[in-house]
Amino acid sequence: MKCIINDRxxxxxxxxxxxxxxxxxxxxxxxxxVVILKRNGALVTELDSVKxxxxxxxxxxxxxx
Amino acid sequence: MISMHTxxxxxxxxxxxxxxxxxxxxxxxxLCKKHFLHYLEKRVKRTIGEYxxxxxxxxxGVAVSGGKDSLTMLYLLKQIAGLMRIRLxxxxxxxxxxxxxxxxxxxxxxxxxxxxVPLKIYSFxxxxxxxxxxxxxxxxxxxxxxxxxxxxxxxLNKAARExxxxxxxxxxxxxxxxQSFLMNLFRNDSFTLARFGPVGGLVDDEDFVVRIRPLxxxxxxxxxxxxxxxxxxxxxxxxxYYEEAFRHRIRDFINDQEARYPGTKxxxxxxxxxxxKSFTEKFxxxxxEKIAKCSKCKEPSSGTVCKRCLLLEGLKSL
Numbered sequence: 001m002k003c004i005i006n007d008r009x010x011x012x013x014x015x016x017x018x019x020x021x022x023x024x025x026x027x028x029x030x031x032x033x034v035v036i037l038k039r040n041g042a043l044v045t046e047l048d049s050v051k052x053x054x055x056x057x058x059x060x061x062x063x064x065x
Numbered sequence: 066m067i068s069m070h071t072x073x074x075x076x077x078x079x080x081x082x083x084x085x086x087x088x089x090x091x092x093x094x095x096l097c098k099k100h101f102l103h104y105l106e107k108r109v110k111r112t113i114g115e116y117x118x119x120x121x122x123x124x125x126g127v128a129v130s131g132g133k134d135s136l137t138m139l140y141l142l143k144q145i146a147g148l149m150r151i152r153l154x155x156x157x158x159x160x161x162x163x164x165x166x167x168x169x170x171x172x173x174x175x176x177x178x179x180x181x182v183p184l185k186i187y188s189f190x191x192x193x194x195x196x197x198x199x200x201x202x203x204x205x206x207x208x209x210x211x212x213x214x215x216x217x218x219x220x221l222n223k224a225a226r227e228x229x230x231x232x233x234x235x236x237x238x239x240x241x242x243x244q245s246f247l248m249n250l251f252r253n254d255s256f257t258l259a260r261f262g263p264v265g266g267l268v269d270d271e272d273f274v275v276r277i278r279p280l281x282x283x284x285x286x287x288x289x290x291x292x293x294x295x296x297x298x299x300x301x302x303x304x305x306y307y308e309e310a311f312r313h314r315i316r317d318f319i320n321d322q323e324a325r326y327p328g329t330k331x332x333x334x335x336x337x338x339x340x341x342k343s344f345t346e347k348f349x350x351x352x353x354e355k356i357a358k359c360s361k362c363k364e365p366s367s368g369t370v371c372k373r374c375l376l377l378e379g380l381k382s383l
Contacts, residue, residue, distance in 0.1 A: 008303065032088075033320045036289055043293065045088035045095050047076045061133070061289035061301045062240065062320070 001052050005030075006059045021056065022046040034062040087290050090327035098294060105291055109141050109279055116263040118232070118277040122151050126230030126274065128221055129155040129177070129184070131169025133292035133301065134236035136176050138280055140295065142234060143180045156224050156233075158217050159188040161196025165305055176297060185228065192220045194377055197306060203380055206308035212376055213306070219373040223364060225274040233274045235265075240285040240316070242278070243333040246340075247315050258337075259344035270356045272365045284330060 003024065005011040017024060021039070025032050025046060032046040038057040039050060050056050075084040078097035085095035096104060113119055127142055129135040139155060146153055155177050159166050170186070177184040190196045193216045200212050225233040242261065249258045265276035280288060292298045322329040358364065359371035366372075 006300070031320050031324050033286060033323045036286065036293060043086040043098075043290070045076050045085050047088050047095065048085075049074055059289075059301065062285050062316070 001050055002055045004055065004057045006057060008060075016052065017050065018052050020047065020049050024050070024056065025058070028058075030058060034060060036061050086294075087287070089287075091323075091331060101287075101290065102294065105283060105287055106141060106144075108282055110145060112263065112282050113145060113277075113279050116277075116281075118234075118264060118279060119146065119149060119151060122146075122149075122231045124152045124154065124228075124230050126221075126225040126228060126233040127153055127155045127182070128233060128235045129157050129173050130236070131157065131166075131171070131173035132236070133289050133298050134238055134280060134285070136172060136297040137288050137291050137295075138234060138236045139176060139180065139182065140297070142279065143182060153182045154228055154230060155182050155184040156221060156228070157184060157186045158192075158220055158224075159186055160213055160217070161189050161198050162304065162306065163198055165302075168302075172298060185224065187220055187224050189216055189220065192223070193373065195380065200380065201306055206306055207310065209304075209306035210309045210312075213304075215372045215376055219364060219371065222272075222274055226272060230274055233276050234279055235276050236280055237278045238280040238283050238285045238288055239330055239334060240319070242281055243319055243330050243337065244312055244315050246333060246337040247319070248311060250340075251315075255344045256348060259341060259348050262338075262341055262345070270365055272356070272358075282331075282334065 001015060001017055003013045003015055005013070005028070015024075021037055021044065022032060025035070036059045037044050037046060037048075038059065039048060040055055041057075076088065076095050077083065078085045078100055079094035080100045081097060083097040083099075086098050087101050088095045119125070125142065125146055127135070127139050129139055139153075142153060155173065157170065157173050159170065174184060176182075188196070190199075197209070197213055197216075201209060204212065221233060221235075245261050246258065249255075249261070263278050263281040265278065289298075289301060319330060319333070356365045357367070357369065359366040359374055360369050361374040362371060364371055364373070370378075
């Protein structure tokens with residue numbers, strides 16, 4: 001699956017994964033409290049799942065300042 | 066090829082069983098778009114009512130940067146203040162940060178136009194005497210937020226007063242409030258702790274425009290979700306000079322605790338509200354004191370020279 005991490009810079013990763021989004025966040029060390037998630041362009045929760053052909057966008061929204 | 070998901074693959078809204086777009090661990094529920102929007106709007110209205118933020122207000126200044134917090138706040142205030150026949154004026158402070166503020170100014174102008182709210186833009190360069198780009202040519206990043214914060218508060222107050230606003234709404238959210246609470250607790254700064262409430266200010270002075278914080282009880286992630294759902298913003302980026310190391314650590318600590326123990330931010334807010342009451346009483350005598358005016362700019366000041374003028378003087382000597 002394609003995983004796009006929108007932080008200060010955009011990082012695109014191709015990973016083999018099927019399962020809960022919270023597991024991916026945990027793998028990448030990302031706190032669900034600071035991100036918004038889009039699966040194939042639609043907002044989803046960290047409790048939703050992804051399949052291997054999905055595109056997951058992890059948008060960091062908490063910076064402060 | 067993108068895979069197809071059936072309804073079974075989606076987490077359901079705790080209210081109506083449609084597809085959830087956000088999970089709120091502290092509330093033990095997931096919400097769909099409709100119920101999330103309603104949930105957030107209801108809490109903002111309740112906060113405004115609880116603290117009497119708009120009581121007696123005829124003309125409200127709204128500090129707008131074009132970021133997610135201020136655009137969400139402006140949109141919500143337009144709905145609420147409109148019903149109360151309160152006139153709104155959006156006030157945007159352009160700090161002079163090339164490649165950063167220009168993007169958000171476009172979004173602020175767009176929303177103000179859609180909502181038919183007049184927008185007044187004030188620049189650091191013209192209003193304060195220097196831009197943040199110029200400040201950063203002489204100072205390191207660690208102090209950028211100090212300069213920007215002092216200059217912004219000074220110019221916002223001056224602008225709101227000149228526009229004859231009764232009050233000024235600022236976009237501080239729950240995350241900002243609890244971060245500031247812990248930071249000032251660690252610094253033992255009881256005066257700042259006392260004045261950073263939902264309705265700000267400890268001094269009654271005609272030259273001070275009282276600040277209100279309608280997003281006081283709304284977590285930052287929920288504001289970002291609201292902004293995305295309304296199309297105010299779909300990208301989020303920090304100020305290029307933002308490097309407040311202490312706040313970074315406090316923010317990460319609070320978010321880690323929130324992930325482990327959902328509800329931490331609200332518990333911190335409740336603690337702050339209790340602590341604030343004691344500190345407000347402690348400084349109650351200040352309310353009646355006649356506030357000094359800065360000998361240089363004639364704006365309200367706690368000393369003979371205000372912080373804005375002191376910082377400007379310091380820059381000149383470098």
